[in-house]
Amino acid sequence: MIRGYFYQPSSSRVQEAVARLSGNRVAIYTGDECLRETMQDTLSVSAHLPGQASELTFTDGARFVPLDVTHRWSFQSGKSSLLASLESNLVLIVCALVATPVLLYALLFKLVPEIAVTAVEAMPDAVVEQMGQQSMVLIERAALSPSELSAEQQQAVRDLWQDTLAQLDLSADKYRIDVYRSDHFGANAFALPHGQVVVTDELALLLAEHPNALRAILLHEIGHVERMHSVRLASQAAVASIAIAMLIGDMDIVAEVVLGSGSALMDLQFSQNMEWEADNYALVQLARLGYSGEDFAQALESLVSLDEDEEHSWLKYLSTHPSLQERIEHARTHTPAL
Ligand SMILES: [Zn+2]
Incomplete structure (x- = not known):
């Protein structure tokens, strides 16, 4: 019974x-x-x-x-x-315990970046454009106000920009520059994925006497756009979230990720490798156009001195970058192969 x-x-x-x-x-x-x-x-x-x-x-x-979980029916096949x-195989259980994190690692750190790179290559220009414009709307609302520089000062930045684009043979349709006042960013410059570069009043003033130093900073920002750094990061974050959502089984996340990737761009912090890539882009172009790495080193040094003067948010920008001294050293000693 x-x-x-x-x-x-x-x-x-x-x-x-x-x-x-x-x-x-x-x-x-x-x-x-x-x-x-x-x-x-x-x-x-x-x-x-x-x-x-x-x-x-x-x-x-x-x-x-049966109440008794160990009960086995006599007529059940042995x-x-x-x-x-x-x-009940202990070896297999241990293997599974070890294999799961390894598979997760492979998925998130090997497969995801590869899918992301492929996704970036396949990304239509219109999507990149949309991503950049939406981010700019957010950043402008949160952290930028109209420039307080004189018309001449602003024009000087624009002239430098046009001159640089012409020398690089880059399209003036894709690449544009804007000058804004920003208490949040301080003396700073940043690039949006679709080719819009923003320079703050403070940075323009700081480097007003050293146009080639400002040119070096602009080249660094153009480097981020040319190498599609922000698109790569956003796409990596999106693919990783989708992979996690699929593992956990919550597809609602996917919609959130796709819609939220624009705002994620605002807090975007480039990886150190990307910063080196942008630095090297700037150094190669400076050399190619007949300027020198010294111009870039000077720009960085001005920012260091500014940072000593007052407690400034440029620090925020630099904290995401490789060590400043390392970069200055690199700019002075690196001779790009042309
Ligand atoms: Zn950078």
């Missing part, structure tokens, strides 16, 4: 019951009432899993689940299922 629970077919009704075996017949009783009686070979028996009761299913869908042997 085996005690357990009886489940009526396609119903959530549960009854306490006992199963009686006699010969090759199985009968289920609750009290004196016989609920089912059938031949053993018409029953299906669930797979043997450690810690799980072996339940009987009748042809009409009714089920009997061989336990493949699944059960996998679950």
Whole structure:
């Protein structure tokens, strides 16, 4: 006599019951009432899993689940299922424990960046344009106000920009510059993925006497755009979130990621490798156009001195960059191969 629970077919009704075996017949009783009686070979028996009761299913869908999870039916095949042997195999369990983080690592740090790079290459210009414009709207609202420089001062920045673009043979349709006042960014410059570069009043004033130093900073920003750094980062973040969402099974995240990637750009911090890439782009172009790495070193040094004068937010910008002294050293000693 085996005690357990009886489940009526396609119903959530549960009854306490006992199963009686006699010969090759199985009968289920609750009290004196016989609920089912059938031949053993018409029953299906669930797979043997450690810690799980072996339940009987009748042809009409009714089920009997023994209370004792270790109970095994005498008429059940002696061989336990493949699944059960996998679950009770210690070596396999340890392997799975080790393999899961390895697979996760491979997925997030190897596969995701590769998919992201492919996605960037396939990214239509219109999407990049949209991403950049939306980010600019957010940044402008949150951190920028109209320039307070004189018309001449602003024009000097624009002339320098046009001159640099012309020398680089870059399209003036794609690349544009804007000057803004910003308490948030301080003396700073940044580039948006679609080619818009922003220079703050403070940076323009700081380097007003050293146009080639400002040119070096502009080249660094153009380097970020040419190498598609922000698109790469946004796409990596998006692909990683989608991969995690698929693992966890919450696809709502996907919509959020796709819609939210624009605002993520605002807090964008380039990786150190990307900063070196942008620096090297600037150094190669300076050399090619007949200027020198010294111009870039000077720009960086001006920012250091500014930082000593007052507690300035340029620090924020620099904190995401490689060590400033390292970069100044690199700008002075690196001779790009042309
Ligand atoms: Zn940078």
